[in-house]
Amino acid sequence: MDPLYLAGSLAGVAMLVALSAVLFGTRGRIATAESVQTCLALLTPGFQAREIALARDGRAALALNDADDRVHLVVARGDSFAVRRLSPRLVRAVARDGATLSLRLADFTLPRAELCLPDAESASLWERRIREDMR
Amino acid sequence: MQLPNPVALATPFFIVLVVVEMIYARLSGRGRFEPRDTAASLLMEFGNLVIGALFAFLFLAMANTLLPFRVTDLGRSWIAIAACFVLDDFLYYWWHRASHRVRWLWADHVNHHSSQHYNLSTALRQSWGGQFTPGLFFRAPLVLLGFPVPTIVFVRGLNLVYQFWIHTEAIGRLPRVVEAVMNTPSHHRVHHAVNPEYLDANYAGVFIVWDRMFGTFVAERADEQPHYGIVSNIATFNVFKVASHEWVSMAADLWNAKSVREFLLYVFAPPGWSPDGSRETTDCLKANWASFRARPITGAIARPRPGVTSSEA
Numbered sequence: 550m551d552p553l554y555l556a557g558s559l560a561g562v563a564m565l566v567a568l569s570a571v572l573f574g575t576r577g578r579i580a581t582a583e584s585v586q587t588c589l590a591l592l593t594p595g596f597q598a599r600e601i602a603l604a605r606d607g608r609a610a611l612a613l614n615d616a617d618d619r620v621h622l623v624v625a626r627g628d629s630f631a632v633r634r635l636s637p638r639l640v641r642a643v644a645r646d647g648a649t650l651s652l653r654l655a656d657f658t659l660p661r662a663e664l665c666l667p668d669a670e671s672a673s674l675w676e677r678r679i680r681e682d683m684r
Numbered sequence: 685m686q687l688p689n690p691v692a693l694a695t696p697f698f699i700v701l702v703v704v705e706m707i708y709a710r711l712s713g714r715g716r717f718e719p720r721d722t723a724a725s726l727l728m729e730f731g732n733l734v735i736g737a738l739f740a741f742l743f744l745a746m747a748n749t750l751l752p753f754r755v756t757d758l759g760r761s762w763i764a765i766a767a768c769f770v771l772d773d774f775l776y777y778w779w780h781r782a783s784h785r786v787r788w789l790w791a792d793h794v795n796h797h798s799s800q801h802y803n804l805s806t807a808l809r810q811s812w813g814g815q816f817t818p819g820l821f822f823r824a825p826l827v828l829l830g831f832p833v834p835t836i837v838f839v840r841g842l843n844l845v846y847q848f849w850i851h852t853e854a855i856g857r858l859p860r861v862v863e864a865v866m867n868t869p870s871h872h873r874v875h876h877a878v879n880p881e882y883l884d885a886n887y888a889g890v891f892i893v894w895d896r897m898f899g900t901f902v903a904e905r906a907d908e909q910p911h912y913g914i915v916s917n918i919a920t921f922n923v924f925k926v927a928s929h930e931w932v933s934m935a936a937d938l939w940n941a942k943s944v945r946e947f948l949l950y951v952f953a954p955p956g957w958s959p960d961g962s963r964e965t966t967d968c969l970k971a972n973w974a975s976f977r978a979r980p981i982t983g984a985i986a987r988p989r990p991g992v993t994s995s996e997a
Contacts, residue, residue, distance in 0.1 A: 550737050558733070562726040565805070568703060570719040572710040580776050591911055592878065592969075594976035624919050629800040631919035638962060655804040659919035659933045 568584050578628045579607035588630045593621075602671055604664040611650075611664065611675050620678050620679070622652065624662055631659060637683045645654075645676045652679070685760050687832045687834050698848055702804045708854050715803050715853040720921040722805045727923040729808035739815040741756030746820055747833045756830040768831045768845060769839040770891070772830035774821070776843060777821035777894035780887040784966075790955040791930040792817050798926055800913040802876055807851035845888050847872075857904075868890045869962075870904045878974030883966045913955075915969060 578584075582601045589612055590596045599615040608625040613663065620635045633639060642653040648669045652662045666672040709715030758764040783793035787874065795811035814820075826836045849855075850872040858868050867888040875886040885902035888895050895901035918929055934950060937958075941947040946959050956965035964972075 551735065555730075555734070558695075558730055562723065562730060563701065565702055565706075565726060566719050566723040568706055569717045569722040569805075572706055573717045573719065575719055585788070592915060594880065594973045595979075626800075626919050627720050627921065628716065629718070629721075629913070629917070631917040633916070634964050636962065655920075667692045 572673055573628075577608065578625045578630065580610045580623060580625055580630070581607075582610075584630070585610045588623065588632060588678060589614075589621055592632060592667070593634075596621075601665075602666050606665065609662060609664045613678065618678075618682075620682055622662060624659060631655075633659065635679055635682055640679060640683050643679045643683070645672050645677055648672045650676055687838040690838065690845045694845045694848070698804070698808065701849070705804045705852060705854055709803065712854070716801055717803055717805070718801060718960055721799050721801050722803075724921045724923050724926050725799055725805040725809035728812070728926060729810050731812050731923065731927065732810035735812050735815070742815050743820055743823070743837075744833065746824065747827045747836070750824055750827040754830045756829050758830040758832070760835055764831065765835055765839065765890050766868055768826060768835050769842060771829070771831075772836065772839045773843060773890045774827060774894060775822050775825060776889040777887050777898070779819055779967075780889065781898075781900065782822075783819065784884055784887070785954050786956045787930075787934060787957070788951050789817050789819055791934050792819070794914060794930045794955070797914050797926055798877060798929075800911075800917055802851060802853055802873060802910070802912045804848065804851055806876070806912075807848045813931065833969075843889050851876075861893075865891060865893055869951055871895075871901075873910045873912075874902050874904050876912045878913055878915050879908060879911055880970050881905075882910060883915075915964070915966070977987060 550657045580603055582598070582603065585601050585603070586596075586598050589598065593614065595616060598612045600613045601617075602611045604610060610623040612621045612623065613619070614621060622633045622635055622671070624631050624633075633654065635652075639654050639656060640652060641655055644651045648666050649664060650664045650672045652664075654660060654662065664672075666675065705715060706717055709717060712945075758767070779789075783789040792811045792813040796806075796809050799806045799809055823836060823840070827833065840906050847867070848967055850867055850869045852869050853873065855869040857863060857870050859868075862868060863870065867886070871886045871888065874882045877883075882902055885900055886892065886895050887900055893900065899921045918926065920926065920929075937950045938947055941950055942959070949957055949959075954965045954967065956968070
């Protein structure tokens with residue numbers, strides 16, 4: 550391949566990404582209870598959150614499905630969300646340090662997630678739910 | 685007759701059109717861009733071009749192997765080129781349908797769907813591993829029918845160029861006659877959507893008539909806005925992870941397969957298949973959705989529950 554063509558292509562990529570950043574900004578999406586419910590209901594028919602815990606930075610959330618008591622993880626990725634049901638197959642480990650919940654997942658693009666929840670009590674409750682789900 | 689490379693000729697226009705769409709989307713609100721997603725999509729195209737050039741010999745080797753068995757030589761007349769274009773699009777339909785129903789092919793094709801955005805940069809989000817799937821063989825009939833290899837390469841390029849402009853939210857519905865015959869932005873938005881009603885539909889490249897003929901056509905509905913991406917969206921913009929995530933996942937499954945049957949089903953069954961049924965294929969998702977829709981409406985389903993608590997900080 551012509552090196553000039555490759556260099557030109559990369560310059561074009563850089564220019565388009567820069568223009569995209571100027572026009573649309575680089576601020577990521579912040580989760581709200583409503584946005585978490587909406588994106589979970591999209592993929593799980595009838596999903597209705599009994600409880601939602603938002604991380605303090607708004608970049609992640611945990612939600613409990615009313616129908617089956619399953620815990621779902623929602624992680625902001627740019628201006629969108631990635632969602633995972635925390636099944637025994639997926640969760641490798643869960644740990645808590647005060648209000649911070651750390652998850653290790655068997656997921657190539659989401660190997661770990663850390664959520665700083667509003668308080669230690671809430672983090673402890675969600676940790677217990679995830680552990681029960683793992684059994 | 686020397687046939688040009690349509691993709692190389694169209695590339696400058698692609699760049700100009702992406703710029704135009706970005707500005708239009710910003711001003712009108714019709715369409716969204718996320719810089720890291722745009723970077724991932726464009727770098728996927730860059731990698732696709734480089735890998736495509738490095739491994740082009742695989743298609744040529746297959747074609748040269750088949751050439752002695754072709755039934756005739758159709759030459760390079762414009763009629764032959766037009767016929768090759770239509771037949772290539774027909775074979776593309778079947779390759780594309782198989783790419784959504786066979787995990788080996790999906791491991792490659794998923795990359796094109798892994799953006800949660802739908803804009804012209806998504807059109808350029810091309811995969812890196814097509815040469816390592818049986819997808820190559822879908823073009824074998826064209827060689828066997830007697831179309832010259834340069835003609836086959838040329839019409840494939842034309843097909844790709846056509847598919848660029850349909851990756852946009854900036855264009856609504858086109859006149860009925862166009863929507864009836866051609867693949868359009870409206871039809872292709874349905875194809876990229878993860879809404880259960882829209883899954884596994886509209887596989888066409890250029891002519892939507894293939895979907896209408898083979899029962900996979902679904903029209904875009906005004907009351908059902910498409911949501912884009914894949915049913916388990918990736919959580920990275922790292923282009924190497926974007927390109928390899930399903931290959932890695934499939935390799936892990938193959939490593940853990942407990943029998944030859946399991947191994948083969950992990951390769952050839954639809955994406956989401958698992959021996960214990962703990963994962964969901966698109967058929968499961970659609971069935972779940974259908975049974976949910978069939979439930980009696982109680983009023984509690986559509987409204988947010990008043991008991992929902994949020995520990996928002």
